[in-house]
Amino acid sequence: MAIEHDYFGVLSSGPDGAIFWTERVDFGDQSVTVDLTAPDQEDVSQEALDVAAALISGIEDLDATVRRAMLAEVDDRTSEVTEYILQQQEAYGDQLEEVLVDISGDAAVDIIRSLCLMSMTILADEHGGTDPFAVMEYALDADATDDVLLVNLADNGSVISVMSAD
Known part of the structure; x- marks a missing residue:
């Protein structure tokens, strides 16, 4: 079986009924791998595909929303974002400024940027559902x-949580 969608084209399922779509999407000066997956195509609606297409099309705005959410967590000393920032400062030490794209003097802001x-x-x-729609x-x-932050998003693009991969 297959599902057809204006943005994704024809999504064919494998023998197990799963669907998978992948593509590189450019925004700004970055190229991002975007995957769409579902273990059973019967659980994928046209509305879900429309929402997914909108998230991908608005990836630049979504990225800005995610970065603002990360910045909001910096004041919480127990947050995963704060832990990640501290780990990066420790790992890079004096060479941290060499990997930063913008240096404002606030290491947390600079790392998130x-x-x-x-x-x-x-x-x-x-x-x-209640589980993340996108990561x-x-x-x-x-x-x-292995040294990454994973941001879980609801289907409306709001941030559910930020966690480190380790």
Whole structure:
């Protein structure tokens, strides 16, 4: 079976009924891998695909929303964002300024501004549910696959949570 959508084209399911779509999306000076997946195409509605397409099309605005949410967590000393920032400061030490894209003097702000959006995964079968509909992966170093922040999003694009991958 297959699902057809204006943005995604024809989404064919594998023998197990799962669907998967992937593409590189450019925004600003970044190129991001975007995946759409669902374990059973029967659980994916046209509305879910419309919402997914809107999130992808608005990825630049979504990225700005996510970064503002991360900044809001900086004042909480127990947040995953604060932990990540402290880990990066410790790991880079005096070389931190070399990886930052903007230096304002506030290390937390500078690290969040300098994070690269590595990927976005849309869990199309979670539309309308309580579990994350999309997950955005951020890293200060594009080669550090384990040292990332994962941002869980609802289907309306609001941030549910931010957590580190480790």
